[in-house]
Amino acid sequence: DTAVSQTPKYLVTQMGNDKSIKCEQNLGHDTMYWYKQDSKKFLKIMFSYNNKELIINETVPNRFSPKSPDKAHLNLHINSLELGDSAVYFCASSTMMNTEAFFGQGTRLTVV
Amino acid sequence: KQEVTQIPAALSVPEGENLVLNCSFTDSAIYNLQWFRQDPGKGLTSLLLIQSSQREQTSGRLNASLDKSSGRSTLYIAASQPGDSATYLCAVRKETSGSRLTFGEGTQLTVNP
Numbered sequence: 001d002t003a004v005s006q007t008p009k010y011l012v013t014q015m016g017n018d019k020s021i022k023c024e025q026n027l028g029h030d031t032m033y034w035y036k037q038d039s040k041k042f043l044k045i046m047f048s049y050n051n052k053e054l055i056i057n058e059t060v061p062n063r064f065s066p067k068s069p070d071k072a073h074l075n076l077h078i079n080s081l082e083l084g085d086s087a088v089y090f091c092a093s094s095t096m097m098n099t100e101a102f103f104g105q106g107t108r109l110t111v112v
Numbered sequence: 113k114q115e116v117t118q119i120p121a122a123l124s125v126p127e128g129e130n131l132v133l134n135c136s137f138t139d140s141a142i143y144n145l146q147w148f149r150q151d152p153g154k155g156l157t158s159l160l161l162i163q164s165s166q167r168e169q170t171s172g173r174l175n176a177s178l179d180k181s182s183g184r185s186t187l188y189i190a191a192s193q194p195g196d197s198a199t200y201l202c203a204v205r206k207e208t209s210g211s212r213l214t215f216g217e218g219t220q221l222t223v224n225p
Contacts (some may be wrong), residue, residue, distance in 0.1 A: 033212065041199065045212040056212055090155065093214075098143045098205050101213055105155035 003027050006091050006104035013081055014112055021107045023078045023091030031055075031096050032074035034066060037088040037106070046089075049074050050096055081111045115141045118202055118216035125192055126224050133187040133219045135202030142181050146213065147176050147187050148201040156201065160187070164207075192223045 004025045013019050025032060034046040048056035052068045062063075063079040074091060094101040095102050115138045125131055135145070144163045148156040148215040160169045160176040162185070168177040189196060199220045203213035 035213075040217070042217055043201070043203075043213075043215040045214075048212060092156075098211060100158055100161045101146060101203075102158060103148075103156040107152075 003102045004091055004093055004104040006089075006107050008107060009028075010108050012109075012110045014106065015038060015081055015083060017081050018077070018079045019081060019109070020078070021089055021091075023074050023076070023104060025072055025091075025093040025102070027093055028101075029093040029099075030071050031094050032068065033092040033094075033101075034074065034076050035090045035092060037054050037090060039087070043090070047074075047076075053061075060105060078109075081109075082093060083111050086103075086111045114204060114206065114214045116202060116204055116214050118200075118219050120215065120219060122220040122222075124222040125222065127192060127194060129192050129223075130188070130190050131192055131221070133189070133200050133202075133221070135185040135187070135216055135221065137183045137185075137204050137214075139206070141207050142180060143184075143205045143207045143211065145176075145178055145204045146201065147174075147185075150199045150201060150218070152198075159200075189221075190213050192221075194223050194225050196223050197221055199216050208219035 031050045033048045047066045049068045065077045068074045088106045091104040119134045146161045149158040162169045162178045173190040178185045199218040201218045202216045
């Protein structure tokens with residue numbers, strides 16, 4: 001069974017569109033994260049939720065809006081996509097006690 | 113602000129060699145440190161987690177050490193194999209609950225048959 005799963009794996013879309021990436025974890029963790037990996041392969045935190053509450057919000061454009069319907073899901077919605085949004089987005093989960101973090105397989109977003 | 117540096121950026125070795133990957137961090141107030149492996153086009157696979165109170169962790173041919181006071185960690189890979197070829201990432205967590213992982217830029221390892 002996949003611990004942290006993201007869909008879709010690949011997403012190609014035109015500038016200006018709105019898209020969503022879904023993430024689910026079956027580990028019973030209470031904290032979920034979104035990370036962005038840029039073209040230079042550097043991973044950086046975007047958001048973190050604990051039990052559906054936002055606890056980390058980095059300097060991310062307002063066009064990015066995370067939504068957590070329950071503690072097992074953290075979706076990422078992106079409005080008005082721009083070329084610079086092209087990257088690989090990773091979902092991760094752990095606990096508030098900073099236990100081992102597990103990552104999804106990533107979603108490669110390409111904006112054309 | 114925590115900064116994590118990994119040296120070398122790339123490493124190429126012949127099969128069978130023992131090797132060491134280095135990770136350093138600027139703020140020693142960490143909760144734990146985690147080593148990951150990333151294969152091309154794939155996600156991150158957790159290799160080892162070291163708590164700040166620990167000095168080392170071992171899993172199979174992998175051994176990770178932590179010197180929190182000097183801000184350093186090493187990942188030792190014994191008897192390297194071509195299947196070990198991947199990018200290895202080091203990440204640290206601050207001493208606050210639910211904190212983020214701060215990543216280094218990774219070491220790209222190639223093990224040649």
